[in-house]
Amino acid sequence: MTEQVTVAPAGVADAGEILTVQRAAYLVEADIGRLSVAPDQQGRGVGARLLAAIEAACAGRVDRFALFTGADSADNLRLYDRRGYRVVAHRPDPNGFRLAVLEKTLVGSARRDA
Template sequence: MEAVVSLLVPDAGELLTLQRAAYVTEAQAHSDLQLPPLMQSLDELMAELSAPSVMALGLRDAGQRLVAAVRVSLAPTKAVAELGRLVVAPDMQGRGLGGRLLGLVEQRLPREVVELQLFTGEHSPANLRLYTKFGYRETHRTRTPSGYALVHLRKQLR
């Protein structure tokens, strides 16, 4: 079984590589090679990982390769958290790693967090199924400049 790790600034290069590999299929599905996860720089990711309001979790396989990751940003009030950049290595998809990370996030959130929010592209049926399975409900959609919709979802925790 994959080991759970907290991701820190020294993990940024490996995390960025995983993020880019995982988002290529999203970019293809949405005909948008300018997705923010593909455009994020190493410096931007390092700054994100060093922010006190960000929790980053990953899963490493037996060979210590980072195979899945997720980031959560806490709102200033700490009542709401935004889940983002849930990524699984392309060769490891379909093995439950994304669902495992969703469960880990909920276990590790501060007690004050009562709602999780996230968004995904409308052409991401596997993502939408996963989030729905874990209790997320669609709240609204917003159009991107590229013409597709972002599906916004939330989950009440308490």
Template sequence: MTDQVTITPAGVADAGEILTVQRAAYLVEAQRYADPFLPPLTETLDEVRAALAGPTIVLAARHGARLVGSVRARVDGDTAHVGRLAVAPDQQGRGVGGRLLAAVEDACAGRVARFALFTGAQSEQNLSLYARRGYRVVSHRLDENGNRLAVLEKLLDTTGPRA
């Protein structure tokens, strides 16, 4: 299935589809944490459009014409802050999230020394995906609603090839 998925930069015209997939994907998280006010669920269409207008990098995964996932990254100094990784519920577990994560890392390549992100501390599937991609939990914190988050980072080897 993932070989039929294409990942490309998203445009402002994709805002509605991105918001729809994001809300569907984060409903599971809202149920896990008994919190219907997670930021990805309360984000407005105008806020998604603003992210798409830049300078945030926003990528979309499509299966044919259907948008099935998206991810964002904001570069701040030597760090890319990855967020809003979302895959349509019926497409989860098929490698789309891993491909989106790899694609956003590639989009930031050469510009950053590390990637940072967070996810719910009880979100085992998310934590497993990030661990497979080389991310490590570096701390925990509470979000604005009191949910425990795992803060992860991935450091890049910027020393170059070894002799």
């Protein structure tokens, strides 16, 4: 079963899908993908609040979070590091830009559906 949850600030109609919870017998992972914040809203803590909202929406339901960002996006990498994410791989995007793939594994996860 795949469940999709969209998190966006009020009034943002084009925020798009930023979270898909993948359910499997052995693991439940929140695949965030790429978290994007409008350029005029960057540096105001919007990304941190969105990430916190995603994590809260998945509380007790996932064992791991996964996402990606530009490998040279120092501000994004700092945010994710502060939130407990670790770079697990690098890969190119379709345009050849280098991406960092990050994961956060929850220790002692107590999923409600486990």
